[in-house]
Amino acid sequence: MEARYNFKEIEPKWQRRWEAGELYRVTETDSKPKYYCLEMFPYPSGNLHMGHVRNYSIGDVVARFKRMQGYNVLHPMGWDAFGLPAENAAIHRGIPPAEWTWSNINNMRRQLHAMGISYDWEREVATCHLNYYRWTQWLFLQMYHHGLAYRKKAAVNWCPSCATVLANEQVVDGACERCHTDVVPKDLEQWFFRITDYADRLLADLQLLPGWPEKVKIMQDNWIGKSSGAEVVFRLEGSGAEIPVFTTRPDTLYGVTYMVLAPEHPLVAQLAAGTPCEEAVADFVRAARHLSALDRTATEKEKEGVFTGAYAINPVNSERVPVWIANYVLMEYGTGAVMGVPAHDQRDLEFARKYNLPVRVVIQPPGEELDGNTMSAAYVNDGVMVNSGPFNGVPNREGIARVTAHLEVSGTGKARVTYRLRDWLISRQRYWGAPIPMIYCDRCGIVPVPEEDLPVILPEGVEFKPTGESPLTYCPDFVHTTCPCCGNPARRETDTMDTFVCSSWYFLRYTSPHSQEQAFERDKVDYWMNVDQYIGGVEHAILHLMYARFFTKALYDFGLVGIEEPFQNLLTQGMVLKEGSKMSKSKGNVVSPEEIIERYGADTARLFILFAAPPERDLEWSDQGVEGCYRFLNRVWRLVAAYADAVRRDSAPLAVTTHTERELWRLLHITIKRVTEDIEQRFNFNTAISAIMELVNGCYRYQDTVPAGEQNLPLMGTVLKKMVTLLAPFAPHIAEELWQGLGGRESVHLETWPGYDPQALATPEVTLVVQINGKVRDRMQLPAGLPPAEVERLVLQRDKVVDMLAGQQVVKVIVVPDKLVNVVARKKCI
C-alpha cells in the first residue's frame, strides 16, 4: 500500500469500478428482504449545494448499511426537472429550457458520481422526459376519470412576478413561496385536484405513520385543519334567502346578536341594494378587495365592518339580527358567513364593542355571574346554558349535540365538519411543465385527450412572452387540434401542471423506470413499496409530502397500487448553516461542495457532514471541522498502511491472550455494537463515527504500547478489517482501498456487516464508583459480577471509605451492579 492517502486517485478509480461492476444495480428477488431507501430528488439547479450533500450522504449511509446487512436495497436517483428557473433562464439568457435543464442534470449527475453515492443509475428518471411526463399526463386522466380533477372558476392566488397561479400550499404569509412577491387574488378558471375528498383519510392515516417525526404530522394535521360543528341556516328577512353559517359552537346559538358576511360573499351586493347603506357597503367591499392577502389576514388588524341594512332571522328563536360585512370573515373558510356571538367569542366581542352591538351571555360559568354589558373578555370555556329557551340549564358540552339535533329536526341546520384544506390548484400559466392533456371543443365541451394519444408533447422553439398566459397559448401548432369526439377543430389546454404533480408519484416510477406500457408495473410496485426510509428537508412537510400521500391514496382507490401510504419512515434533515444562518448567495456564506471535494475528497466531505451534528438538527459548517475529518482519514490510512503488508501475508490463527490484547478485542466489539445501534436505531451517525475514531485511537494505543515484535498480527488484522467495514458506509472510497490493502478480494461494500460477540463485551474487572451521600469519593477495581452484598461489604471495609465515614452512621447503601455504590450516612446522634 502507498504510504500516503491519495484521495484524488482512489476516489475516481473506485467510482469507475463500482459503475463498471454494476455494484449497486438491483432487481427483484425473493432471496433477500427488500429495502427501499429514498432521498428527495433534487431540482436540477445546476450545482449540488451542501443541503444536497447532507441529504444524499445520510441516504447513502442507510443504503450501504442495509445492503451490508443483507437487504436487497433499492436506492435510486432522478430529477424533479420541470419548473420555473429553466423558463426564466430562457427568458433572460435565451437558452431553451430543455437545453438548460439537461445540461444542469449532466453537471449534477457528475457531481453526484463524484460523491460516490451508491445509486442504481440504471433507474434514473427525469420528470421533464417524455417517457416520464406522458405518465404524469396519464395519471391526470385517471384523476379526471375518477372525478378527482375538475375545472372551476375561483379566486386564486396569482404571483405577478412568476406570472402564474399558485396552490394554497405555495403561499407563505401571503407571498409566493418561491420569490416572496405578494400574491394577489385573481378570478380564473383553473384545474384542481379534489384533495379535500381525502382530507379525512389524510388526517386519520397519520396514525399509520409512527416512523414519521411528530412535528411533520402535527404540521399536516394543522394544515388539514379539521373542525367539527354545525351548519346553521339563517334566513333573510323579506326575501327569505338562505345564509348558512358554520359554527363550532351551536350551544351559543341563542347568543347571536348579529351576523357577518365576508366582503366577497355572493349575497353582499343584493343585500344592500336599495338601502341607505348601499354606497358604504360598496366602498367597504372595494377597499377589502384591494388589500393584499397578507394585510387581509394580519391578526393585529383591527376588525372593521359595515352594516348592510338587511336583517336575518335566527332559526332557533326567530330573533331578528342585523347582517354586517366585516374584514375578519374569510370567504374561503366555512360558508363565508359567521354568526356573531360576542359574549363567547373574542373576535365577535371586539367587533360588537366597536359597533355597539348587544352582548348576550348564554353560557354561564360555574360560580360566577357574567354581565354582557361589562365583560371585557369573551367567555369561551364550559358552563351551563342560559337565555337559551328550552336548553336552559343544559351543560354546554351536552348542548352542542342537543342544539344540533334540534336544528336537524327543524330542518334549519345539520352537523357539519369543515376543513382548512383547499382543493389543490394544479394549473400553471407557464411553459416548462407537463401539459394538461385536455381539449376544448365548441361542440363537445371539455374532452380528455384519449390515452392512446398521449403524450401531449411539449413543443420546442416556443416564444416566451411574459403575458400572464402560458406561452403555449401563442403556439398555434400546439393549440390547434381536433376534437377526439367529433373530429372538429378544437383547442388544447395550454396550462401546464404544477411540478408537485410530477413529484407526487416518482417513487413509484423508480420501481419500473423503463416501462413503455405503464406508469409503473404493479408487481414491481408490490415488491418494492413502501419506501422504507425517506429522507429530505422539512420544508416539504406539507407540500410534497401531503401531495404524495394524496396521490398514493387516490391510486390505491383506482386499484393501481396496493398501499395507502407511500413513506413508511421519514427522516427530516436539518439545514446546513454557516455563521449561524442558512447558506445563501445573497448572504455570501455559501460553501461549494465541489471545492470541498476537490480539496479534501468526497469521503472527507461526507464524513464531516455526518459527524458534525445528528441528521435532524441544523448543522454549522466548520472549515476546521472538515480539516479534522481529513486528518482522521489520514490517520486511518497510516494505521492500515503500517500493517497492510504484514496482515496480507499473515496466516496465523487468531488468538487473544494478553490483557492488552483482550482490551483491544473488547474495544472492537464495543465499537461494532455502538456503530450498529447508532445507525440502525437512532440515525446518530455523529456518534457512530466518534465510536470508530475511538477504535482507531485504541489501535494506535496498542501500537504504541506493545513493542513491534510482540504485536499480535492476526488480532490487528482482524480489528483493522472490521474497522474498515464499519467505516465503509460513511467513507466508501477509502474503505474500499484499505480493504483491498488488507487483502480483501471482493468489494468491501459486498461484505456482511460485522456482528459483535456479547461475550467479548464482558470484562473481568470493573471500575466501581464509590459515592458518599451522592458525591463521588473513590473508585475501586473489582471483579465483575460480584453480588451486591459482597460489593457493599468490600466498599465499607475500604480504608478511605472508613476514614470518610468517621463519626457518621451508615443509613443505607445503594448498589448499582458493576457501576456504582452510594453510601448514605449521617452524623451519629450521641
Next chain:
RNA sequence: GCGAGAGUGGCGGAAUCGGCAGACGCCCGAGACUUAAAAUCUCGUGGACCUUUGGUCCGUGCGGGUUCAAGUCCCGCCUCUCGCACCA
C-alpha cells in the same frame, strides 16, 4: 395568541432506561521529531479555591420540588428556532 422543538466548556456536540457531566472532534497551550517549518506523535485543556503529591467547592437557561442519586422526572418561569395564526 396556539402548537412543536431546543437551551450543556472557547466552539460543534456526547451522556441511549434516573447512576462518574463534558465522549469524539475543533480551537488553544506545552513537549517530542526537525537546521527550520509543515506534517506527525505525546501530554494538557469547564470554573473557582487550597499547603503540595493531591484535595475541596461550584457547574447542564432561571426558580422550586421528587429521589440515596436529576442534564435526564414533576411544577413554575425566561430565551431562541420552527410551524400555524381573525379558521367562526
